[in-house]
Amino acid sequence: DVVMTQSPLSLPVTLGQPASISCRSSQSLVYSDGNTYLNWFHQRPGQSPRRLIYEVSNRDSGVPDRFSGSGSGTDFTLEISRVEAEDLGVYYCLQNSHWPNTFGQGTRLEIK
Amino acid sequence: EVQLVESGGGLVQPGGSLRLSCAASGFTFSTYWMTWVRQTPEKGLEWVATINQDGSEKYYVDSVKGRLTISRDNAKNSLYLQMNSLRADDTAVFYCVVGIGIWWGQGILITVSS
Numbered sequence: 765d766v767v768m769t770q771s772p773l774s775l776p777v778t779l780g781q782p783a784s785i786s787c788r789s790s791q792s793l794v795y796s797d798g799n800t801y802l803n804w805f806h807q808r809p810g811q812s813p814r815r816l817i818y819e820v821s822n823r824d825s826g827v828p829d830r831f832s833g834s835g836s837g838t839d840f841t842l843e844i845s846r847v848e849a850e851d852l853g854v855y856y857c858l859q860n861s862h863w864p865n866t867f868g869q870g871t872r873l874e875i876k
Numbered sequence: 877e878v879q880l881v882e883s884g885g886g887l888v889q890p891g892g893s894l895r896l897s898c899a900a901s902g903f904t905f906s907t908y909w910m911t912w913v914r915q916t917p918e919k920g921l922e923w924v925a926t927i928n929q930d931g932s933e934k935y936y937v938d939s940v941k942g943r944l945t946i947s948r949d950n951a952k953n954s955l956y957l958q959m960n961s962l963r964a965d966d967t968a969v970f971y972c973v974v975g976i977g978i979w980w981g982q983g984i985l986i987t988v989s990s
Contacts, residue, residue: 765938803977805921812971812980813921824978856921860976864937865911865923 766790766859770868776876783844785871787857792837794861801861804833804842808853817842847873878902880972880981887987892962898955898972898981906950909975912957914968915983924970925957962988
């Protein structure tokens with residue numbers, strides 16, 4: 765199975781400042797069709813996860829443009845340009861280039 | 877508005893069975909792959925199973941193969957997860973998910989305990 769490793773696991777941030785989360789896969793996520801199926805999710809306490817980014821860098825409908833995704837191969841990053849209070853919670857990466865699909869262990873974004 | 881409403885959860889003894897259902901509305905159910913994802917405080921999110929649009933393709937995480945079965949009824953806009961031979965480590969909140977995380981249900985708790 766593809767192992768997804770996120771870092772850091774906890775990220776204290778100051779509101780208005782940028783934040784960055786890394787996700788590394790144990791093997792390349794480039795699929796046979798040439799696409800890379802790496803997604804990012806955000807989960808607020810007591811809520812279901814919400815997808816923010818699909819295929820590395822595509823924002824889902826309604827996702828603020830302060831969120832951006834980048835990376836290739838086995839190394840990916842989610843960046844928040846200016847953290848707002850509503851961004852707090854846990855962020856997960858998910859790969860669906862290989863079966864079984866696998867999640868990272870999560871990164872908790874919290875107020876410093 | 878997309879709605880995914882899970883039902884059928886609860887407390888079950890080890891070795892027992894449960895059938896989860898997910899009633900979908902607000903989108904064309906028959907055109908989407910569907911997925912079950914589970915979550916525990918200890919392990920976080922875990923992808924469980926995915927089914928394609930007509931049910932001809934199914935994929936499972938190794939830990940549930942032979943015990944959990946995903947299925948769907950496009951005429952009823954419904955997704956199912958038949959869970960047999962349940963173990964304590966199956967205890968989790970189970971989410972019904974459209975595609976690869978496009979939309980999520982509110983989740984339903986399954987507790988396997990004697």
